[in-house]
Amino acid sequence: xLPSNSRLPCLVGLALLLxxxxxxxxxxxGSVSNGADTATVAAxxxxxxxxxxxxxxxxxxxxxxxxxxSSGWLAPKAPFFQxxxxxxxxxxxxxxxxxxxxxxxxxxxxxxxxxxxxxxATLNLATNTFGYDLRTVRVFAGWVENxxxxxxxxxxxxxxxxxxxxxxxxxxxxxxxxxNTTAFESGASMVTLQNDSGSGSTPFxxxxxxxxxxxxxxxxxxxxxxGTDTVDGTVLHEIDVIGVASVPEPTTTLLGGFGLLLLLxxxx
Numbered sequence: 001x002l003p004s005n006s007r008l009p010c011l012v013g014l015a016l017l018l019x020x021x022x023x024x025x026x027x028x029x030g031s032v033s034n035g036a037d038t039a040t041v042a043a044x045x046x047x048x049x050x051x052x053x054x055x056x057x058x059x060x061x062x063x064x065x066x067x068x069x070s071s072g073w074l075a076p077k078a079p080f081f082q083x084x085x086x087x088x089x090x091x092x093x094x095x096x097x098x099x100x101x102x103x104x105x106x107x108x109x110x111x112x113x114x115x116x117x118x119x120x121a122t123l124n125l126a127t128n129t130f131g132y133d134l135r136t137v138r139v140f141a142g143w144v145e146n147x148x149x150x151x152x153x154x155x156x157x158x159x160x161x162x163x164x165x166x167x168x169x170x171x172x173x174x175x176x177x178x179x180n181t182t183a184f185e186s187g188a189s190m191v192t193l194q195n196d197s198g199s200g201s202t203p204f205x206x207x208x209x210x211x212x213x214x215x216x217x218x219x220x221x222x223x224x225x226x227g228t229d230t231v232d233g234t235v236l237h238e239i240d241v242i243g244v245a246s247v248p249e250p251t252t253t254l255l256g257g258f259g260l261l262l263l264l265x266x267x268x
Contacts, residue, residue: 025196026157026204030175034148034187044101046151046188047092047142047237054190055140057089059240060132061121061211067132067245069125074118080109084237086119091140091238101142103150106217106232115233120212121241128245131162133203134211136242137193147222147231148187152176154218154234157193160210162246167212170205180222206246213239 033050060067063085071087073079083100084090092101104117123132137157143150154174158167175191195204221232 026170026173026193027196027198028173028175029192029194029198030177031190031192032151032175032177032188034151034178034185044092044142044237046144046186047101047140050142050188051092051140051190054138055089055091055238056240056242059242060123060134061087061239061241062089063087067124067128069122071119071121074120077112077117079103079117080105080113080233086236086239087121089238092142100235102236104215104233104236106221108230108232115215115217117215118212119215119239120210121239122210123208125162125209129162130246130248131207131209132243133246134159134205134208134241134243135194135203136200136240137211138238138240138242139191139213139236140189140238140240141234141236142186142188143235144186148178148185149176149180149218149220149222149231150233150235151187151189152178152218152220152234153189153191154216156214156216158212158214159205159208160212161207162209167210172216174218176218176220178220180220200242203243208243208246211241 033046056062058065061071062068063071080103081100082102084102086102104115105113106115108114125131139153139155141151141153152175154172154176156172157170159170160167173191173193175189177189178187193204194200195202215234217232218234221230223230
């Protein structure tokens with residue numbers, strides 16, 4: 001058995017670990033819009049028309065933000081096409097090919113393009129060494145002609161905590177407002193994930209250094225207008241992860257200081 005004064009550093013380490021954790025259940029809410037066949041406009045128009053005020057460009061995973069270290073799709077897989085990255089803060093360009101978004105097919109592509117597709121954002125710990133509190137996740141999807149179902153979403157969210165190399169799943173979430181009868185409509189959707197309080201001010205996870213999204217087949221694949229092809233998968237336009245730098249809880253700070261004093265005392 002360990003001497004009694006040798007167990008305290010272990011307890012301190014456990015207390016530190018417990019503060020870096022998931023907090024409360026994630027709750028999904030969805031919002032959707034659809035319209036007539038709009039093949040003459042850019043693919044980002046349905047999303048822009050509905051969610052122009054929702055996409056942000058200063059969230060934790062936005063490209064160029066000091067909170068982001070790196071992001072990208074898990075090789076060897078890559079999107080079927082990607083006219084804009086999913087974290088550029090633009091969300092829904094509405095002109096030319098730049099409005100196409102990021103297409104993740106279910107079966108339309110090849111083995112390295114079809115779902116499941118994994119996107120990971122690694123957060124910067126250089127200044128925020130305790131990681132980040134996550135408060136809200138928003139995912140935007142949409143398309144114009146040939147398949148409002150491309151706005152359907154099904155994905156798993158995983159997080160990695162500071163000091164851990166592994167990922168833990170927070171759940172798989174599905175929002176599928178469009179079925180196989182909507183092939184000739186345009187569609188847009190926004191999925192929001194928050195703590196079960198629903199306020200967006202209470203974190204659902206703290207001490208996070210990486211967040212991962214695994215996009216999955218939602219199961220709807222209507223026949224396209226040409227009568228032969230099927231439309232499957234999802235077209236993403238933006239991923240927002242809103243949060244703040246984690247701050248250690250006062251009890252953890254006190255335990256850590258007490259443990260340090262004990263260790264210094266033992267060296268005398």
